[in-house]
Amino acid sequence: MRATGVDKPRAVRASAVRARATRGGATRARAAAQGIEQEVKIDAAPTTLLREGSGEEGDATQMRARFEKMIRAAQNEICDAITALDGKPFHEDAWTRPGGGGGISRVLQDGNVFEKAGVNVSVVYGQMPPEAYRAATGEEGASKEMIPFFAAGISSVMHPHNPMAPTVHFNYRYFETDAPKGSAGAPRAWWFGGGTDLTPSYIFDEDVTHFHQTLKDICDKHDGEFYPKFKQWADDYFMIKHRGERRGVGGVFFDDMNDRSKDELLAFATDMAGGVVPAYVPLVAKHKDDEFTPEQRAWQQMRRGRYVEFNLVYDRGTTFGLKTGGRIESILMSLPRYCEWQYDHAPEAGSREADALDAFKNPRTWCA
Amino acid sequence: MRATGVDKPRAVRASAVRARATRGGATRARAAAQGIEQEVKIDAAPTTLLREGSGEEGDATQMRARFEKMIRAAQNEICDAITALDGKPFHEDAWTRPGGGGGISRVLQDGNVFEKAGVNVSVVYGQMPPEAYRAATGEEGASKEMIPFFAAGISSVMHPHNPMAPTVHFNYRYFETDAPKGSAGAPRAWWFGGGTDLTPSYIFDEDVTHFHQTLKDICDKHDGEFYPKFKQWADDYFMIKHRGERRGVGGVFFDDMNDRSKDELLAFATDMAGGVVPAYVPLVAKHKDDEFTPEQRAWQQMRRGRYVEFNLVYDRGTTFGLKTGGRIESILMSLPRYCEWQYDHAPEAGSREADALDAFKNPRTWCA
Numbered sequence: 001m002r003a004t005g006v007d008k009p010r011a012v013r014a015s016a017v018r019a020r021a022t023r024g025g026a027t028r029a030r031a032a033a034q035g036i037e038q039e040v041k042i043d044a045a046p047t048t049l050l051r052e053g054s055g056e057e058g059d060a061t062q063m064r065a066r067f068e069k070m071i072r073a074a075q076n077e078i079c080d081a082i083t084a085l086d087g088k089p090f091h092e093d094a095w096t097r098p099g100g101g102g103g104i105s106r107v108l109q110d111g112n113v114f115e116k117a118g119v120n121v122s123v124v125y126g127q128m129p130p131e132a133y134r135a136a137t138g139e140e141g142a143s144k145e146m147i148p149f150f151a152a153g154i155s156s157v158m159h160p161h162n163p164m165a166p167t168v169h170f171n172y173r174y175f176e177t178d179a180p181k182g183s184a185g186a187p188r189a190w191w192f193g194g195g196t197d198l199t200p201s202y203i204f205d206e207d208v209t210h211f212h213q214t215l216k217d218i219c220d221k222h223d224g225e226f227y228p229k230f231k232q233w234a235d236d237y238f239m240i241k242h243r244g245e246r247r248g249v250g251g252v253f254f255d256d257m258n259d260r261s262k263d264e265l266l267a268f269a270t271d272m273a274g275g276v277v278p279a280y281v282p283l284v285a286k287h288k289d290d291e292f293t294p295e296q297r298a299w300q301q302m303r304r305g306r307y308v309e310f311n312l313v314y315d316r317g318t319t320f321g322l323k324t325g326g327r328i329e330s331i332l333m334s335l336p337r338y339c340e341w342q343y344d345h346a347p348e349a350g351s352r353e354a355d356a357l358d359a360f361k362n363p364r365t366w367c368a
Numbered sequence: 369m370r371a372t373g374v375d376k377p378r379a380v381r382a383s384a385v386r387a388r389a390t391r392g393g394a395t396r397a398r399a400a401a402q403g404i405e406q407e408v409k410i411d412a413a414p415t416t417l418l419r420e421g422s423g424e425e426g427d428a429t430q431m432r433a434r435f436e437k438m439i440r441a442a443q444n445e446i447c448d449a450i451t452a453l454d455g456k457p458f459h460e461d462a463w464t465r466p467g468g469g470g471g472i473s474r475v476l477q478d479g480n481v482f483e484k485a486g487v488n489v490s491v492v493y494g495q496m497p498p499e500a501y502r503a504a505t506g507e508e509g510a511s512k513e514m515i516p517f518f519a520a521g522i523s524s525v526m527h528p529h530n531p532m533a534p535t536v537h538f539n540y541r542y543f544e545t546d547a548p549k550g551s552a553g554a555p556r557a558w559w560f561g562g563g564t565d566l567t568p569s570y571i572f573d574e575d576v577t578h579f580h581q582t583l584k585d586i587c588d589k590h591d592g593e594f595y596p597k598f599k600q601w602a603d604d605y606f607m608i609k610h611r612g613e614r615r616g617v618g619g620v621f622f623d624d625m626n627d628r629s630k631d632e633l634l635a636f637a638t639d640m641a642g643g644v645v646p647a648y649v650p651l652v653a654k655h656k657d658d659e660f661t662p663e664q665r666a667w668q669q670m671r672r673g674r675y676v677e678f679n680l681v682y683d684r685g686t687t688f689g690l691k692t693g694g695r696i697e698s699i700l701m702s703l704p705r706y707c708e709w710q711y712d713h714a715p716e717a718g719s720r721e722a723d724a725l726d727a728f729k730n731p732r733t734w735c736a
Contacts, residue, residue, distance in 0.1 A: 091711075093712070107711045107712075109710065109711050116709075116711065118711070241690075242690040242691075242693075242696050242699075243696060301706075305703070308676060308680070309680060309700075312676070312677060312680040312681050313680050313681075313687075313690060319681075322609075322610040322681060323610075325610075328610050328611060329711060329712045331610075332677075332709065333711060335673070335709040336709065337708060337709060337710070338669075338706070338707075338708045339706075339707060339708070340705055340706045340707070341484075341700065341703040341704065341705060342477065342705070343459075343475045343477050343484065343486070343697060343701060344461070344475075344697045
């Protein structure tokens with residue numbers, strides 16, 4: 001299977017769902033959002049969010065279970081590090097779905113250092129339209145049966161109070177689709193994706209370099225081509241297209257990765273998730289008590305408005321989640337606690353705000 | 369032409385553009401946003417935003433010119449009324465496009481009564497993909513030529529400071545598409561659309577009734593079936609589908625109207641635009657100095673976050689504008705000055721906030 005081909009199901013599906021939602025009223029839109037069952041809140045996170053028994057058969061590498069174990073360990077590690085910095089614990093919500101799967105959201109809101117920090121893990125058993133599967137695989141066929149898919153991932157956004165301390169986002173995910181009914185034995189499609197990116201309001205060169213260098217060192221351990229390729233991909237992906245500017249200074253982003261063994265890709269995703277704390281936490285520790293002016297706070301709030309524009313209009317995970325009936329409060333956990341819009345704002349030439357905007361419009365080289 | 373058919377071009381086009389934008393990087397997305405030329409700022413609003421000469425030929429009813437005249441008069445009248453209430457004038461920006469068309473944005477920001485109020489008029493000469501035209505008309509053909517379209521409209525959102533004073537939105541528009549190349553003489557498609565809707569944070573029954581009754585009285589002058597039909601349409605349209613709640617208490621909404629003469633529809637749109645001041649301004653005058661608590665302000669700010677969710681994810685005008693390269697600051701003028709998100713917020717049972725949320729989830733009958 002071509003790596004670029006596997007991206008199509010999501011693009012095709014999202015646009016098909018959107019077209020239906022645009023033409024129809026609320027009822028039709030809710031009917032279209034049938035890919036994921038309604039979640040059921042549970043009192044405490046279970047040992048595993050995976051289905052028991054036969055649902056996991058045919059997974060010779062046990063990748064579903066290994067990936068879930070990895071993202072749950074990462075969730076613990078990152079929440080512990082953020083709580084140590086903030087002094088306030090995360091609130092946890094857990095849920096399951098009748099047909100299997102579920103999630104654990106952890107949110108720290110109105111903390112001492114963070115306005116809003118969330119770290120989610122989720123496991124989803126959903127349904128994909130067959131034309132999406134065919135577009136991905138190039139297979140012929142006229143089946144109208146929905147194709148089951150499996151997705152597991154960790155995703156997180158953390159917004160500190162201080163305008164000198166940057167926002168971070170990361171997401172690592174593993175995706176599988178079943179073979180369509182009637183073509184038993186056809187190989188499953190699978191891929192890994194993810195990324196970690198930084199959104200400062202003000203640029204401190206040494207901080208951005210530290211962030212990128214930490215990610216690059218991890219990439220280089222796995223493949224020397226990863227960092228340059230994934231840095232470029234992040235610069236392309238985190239683009240607020242209608243403004244011609246990125247939401248921040250990027251980092252790494254990759255998707256549709258299946259050009260090497262699952263073991264190798266799991267090892268890479270594990271190391272990348274493990275890189276979040278060393279890449280990010282020192283930057284917040286350094287700036288959490290910096291002095292700032294009301295004007296600097298307003299600039300941060302406007303940049304958070306841009307973050308909202310990116311997430312609601314372009315972010316794949318968010319737009320996919322909103323259309324398919326995922327747990328809304330977990331999906332929109334990424335939105336900032338506060339933000340603002342000023343009509344036609346433009347930073348003064350030569351200001352620090354202008355420098356930041358320039359970095360968002362013209363991506364820079366942060367490490368060699 | 370079927371009235372329901374004419375809606376399809378926009379749905380089809382938006383989803384096609386989105387699919388391309390989702391798969392491609394920033395460059396491809398910008399290339400896709402070719403429907404509208406880059407605007408050029410001008411010093412003062414011109415007498416007309418229409419093309420001179422032949423561009424307006426074949427418009428026997430002179431509807432383009434008459435509609436522009438109507439929306440520009442409405443812009444003046446409404447801005448005058450808002451300035452009289454607020455005490456602060458609107459800032460005006462005007463622009464044209466090389467191939468014709470342009471717009472006038474008026475914004476009042478950080479006023480005495482309004483946090484942000486904007487009233488835009490615009491005239492657009494754009495291009496629509498031929499498959500969108502064919503989907504609308506049912507015509508056969510394999511032409512790959514883009515179909516020219518014309519759109520003129522007024523749109524406005526006004527967000528007061530006081531949480532007891534509601535937000536209003538209205539938009540009235542006239543739309544034409546040319547016949548495709550090679551089928552000269554085919555009739556042009558045209559339609560009218562629009563609406564006026566109210567978004568309070570707190571429900572005052574008599575206020576909402578006044579608002580709806582004012583709109584209903586205008587509708588009834590034109591057709592007794594308009595208000596019930598368009599009230600329902602607003603309840604369906606202003607839905608934040610992923611939350612199962614509307615952004616406010618609705619009003620009227622209609623689209624694809626071409627089931628009677630252009631003269632009749634212009635008269636209706638004119639009266640509806642003229643209804644904005646009497647329907648809305650008294651509500652703000654009444655509540656602009658109401659006392660409120662920090663908790664009530666926070667609830668208002670959260671509802672403004674919901675407004676952002678609706679506008680960026682569902683609003684046809686906004687999503688169409690962002691994808692086709694319209695003037696961003698005018699399109700996003702509708703976003704509030706400030707807003708916030710709280711994780712998993714739910715109003716206390718029996719509270720005024722719970723009452724408002726109930727009205728957003730379960731539309732009420734405001735006038736008989």
